[in-house]
Amino acid sequence: MDESTRRAYLEAMGVTVWVPRGSRGTDADTEETARAASSVPPATEPSPGTSTGPTSLPEDDAAAVTSFERSAATSDVASMDGETLRRTILGCTACGLCETRTQAVPGVGSLTADLLVIGEAPGQEEDRRGEPFVGRAGQLLDRMLAAIGLDRQTVYITNVLKCRPPNNRDPRADEVQACAAYLRRQIELIDPKVILSVGRISAQSLLETDETIGRLRERWHRFGPNGAPLRVTYHPAYLLRSPGQKRKSWGDLKAVRALLAD
Numbered sequence: 561m562d563e564s565t566r567r568a569y570l571e572a573m574g575v576t577v578w579v580p581r582g583s584r585g586t587d588a589d590t591e592e593t594a595r596a597a598s599s600v601p602p603a604t605e606p607s608p609g610t611s612t613g614p615t616s617l618p619e620d621d622a623a624a625v626t627s628f629e630r631s632a633a634t635s636d637v638a639s640m641d642g643e644t645l646r647r648t649i650l651g652c653t654a655c656g657l658c659e660t661r662t663q664a665v666p667g668v669g670s671l672t673a674d675l676l677v678i679g680e681a682p683g684q685e686e687d688r689r690g691e692p693f694v695g696r697a698g699q700l701l702d703r704m705l706a707a708i709g710l711d712r713q714t715v716y717i718t719n720v721l722k723c724r725p726p727n728n729r730d731p732r733a734d735e736v737q738a739c740a741a742y743l744r745r746q747i748e749l750i751d752p753k754v755i756l757s758v759g760r761i762s763a764q765s766l767l768e769t770d771e772t773i774g775r776l777r778e779r780w781h782r783f784g785p786n787g788a789p790l791r792v793t794y795h796p797a798y799l800l801r802s803p804g805q806k807r808k809s810w811g812d813l814k815a816v817r818a819l820l821a822d
């Protein structure tokens with residue numbers, strides 16, 4: 561990528577780039593992109609719920625299937641088409657969140673998308689509008705996607721939980737478990753080339769780990785029934801509060817872009 565293109569991407573994300581005279585930062589960034597593009601092996605070894613180092617996808621390991629995935633394996637949901645799934649989510653009463661939500665938020669985008677974005681749960685505005693990632697955080701996510709040449713019509717965006725927890729509290733394990741069948745079916749239907757897990761709660765819920773988001777970033781994981789490559793990045797709401805982290809998020813997106821282009 562040439563420097564002007566890189567700058568355009570960063571500006572689209574709202575990243576302010578200051579390059580001191582004589583800095584090697586540009587070259588390092590370019591080299592990072594090249595590494596991401598060249599060092600990830602072909603996705604021929606599905607292995608749900610596993611992780612590996614920064615430059616390779618995990619090996620197949622059936623024992624690594626998470627309880628998140630196992631929980632959905634026997635559900636009726638497993639045979640639903642996209643529209644039936646959406647209507648089922650809208651009418652779901654499988655956990656207590658149905659009593660406090662305004663409406664369930666199944667997801668938005670293309671069921672043939674190469675990239676599946678998975679956040680945590682709907683917030684207040686998402687609960688009101690019935691769409692994931694709206695408001696300022698959603699606008700930043702849109703800019704992040706635009707930075708890698710995508711938009712919310714060409715990807716699919718959803719959450720681990722389809723209903724808003726009261727007062728935006730963290731999802732509980734039993735709620736994640738109750739909702740897991742829907743996400744699993746969405747992944748089966750979409751069969752994405754890459755999954756982007758957005759935010760700590762999403763990453764920890766999907767990968768069933770207490771590791772910090774800092775430790776989960778910058779490496780590939782496998783997730784879902786087909787063992788799709790999964791990358792972790794910061795939630796745009798966090799990036800709005802901590803704009804200094806946008807450069808790290810940009811690195812995550814470059815890795816995703818490289819694998820999508822592979």
Ligand code: SF4
Nearest residue numbers: 652655722723738739
């Ligand atoms: S969070 Fe999921 S399981 Fe709970 S009511 Fe909503 S759709 Fe159903």
